[in-house]
Amino acid sequence: MGFRPVTHVLFDMDGLLLNTEDLYTVAYQNILTPYGKKYTYDLKIKLMGLQGHEAAQLVISSLDVPLTVDQWLSETKKQYELLFPESKVMPGAKKLIEHLHKHNIPIALATSSSKDGYELKTDRHHQELFSLFNIKTFGSSDPEVKKGKPHPDIFLVTADRFPDKPKPEQCLVFEDAVNGVKAARAAGMQVVMVPDARLDKTLTTEATVVLNSLEEFQPELFGLPPFDA
Incomplete structure (x- = not known):
């Protein structure tokens, strides 16, 4: 497959840059256990990338959980406050972000997380790394992002925030x-x-292209500066 050269790079966060998808699983199961419910990987796949209220509606309806959306969001908030501050950076993420920043490649964060959730995940250990993103879009709390993934809103909104307005x-x-x-x-x-x-x-x-890890990424395939030898 041929790859087109690119000039701008947009990053998801949860499960890509930080190990927070694992922490979401722990949080959800902690809430569901008292109700005798199991948070399966098949259900998790459907939830990944949704906005907070969308994910809440889907898990409640799929597992017949006796909670309202607001109650679910309240319970998850408690779990996140316990779990997210100890999030870890995924392999290859720091090297790639710093490399693109060093070479003045415009980069942006486009996460379905809320701003509050982002701060819980990054404030304690990862402020320096995430400060390299001049543009950050938080899908669950950004009024311009009308619909969560799989809808294209978050990426179109984020790309439009680059000063030079790149084409998709x-x-x-x-x-x-x-x-x-x-x-x-x-x-x-x-x-x-x-x-x-x-x-x-x-x-x-x-x-x-599908990789096992960000460590496998070859920037030059997309016309980006290669990693130093």
Whole structure:
């Protein structure tokens, strides 16, 4: 497959840059256990990339949980405050972000997380790394992002926030989730997918390229500066 050269790069966060998808699983199961419910990986795939209220509605309806959306969001907030401050950076993420920043490649964060959730995940240990993103879009709390992934809103809104307004075909998206890949494709952008190892490979076919880790990424394939030898 041929890759188009790009000039701008957009990053998802949860499960791609930080290990917070694992922490979401712990949080959800902690809430569901008292009700005798199991948070399965198949359900998780459907939730990844959704806005907070969308995810709440889907998990409540799918598992018949006796909570309202507001009650679910309140319970998850308590869990997040306990778990998220100890999030870890995923392999290869720091090297890639710092490399692109060093070479003046415009980069942006496009996460379905809320601003509050982002701060919980980054404030304690990762402020320096995430300060390299001049543009940050928080899908669950940004009024311009009308619909969550798999809709293209978050990537189109984020790209439009670059001062030079790149066209979608000039943008490369990094994602870990099926819904995120679909959103990037719907936005007309190429997308590098770094899925969970458990994900069925048949669900990765829409990605431009699929990697086991960000450590495998070769910037030069997309016309970006190569890593130093």
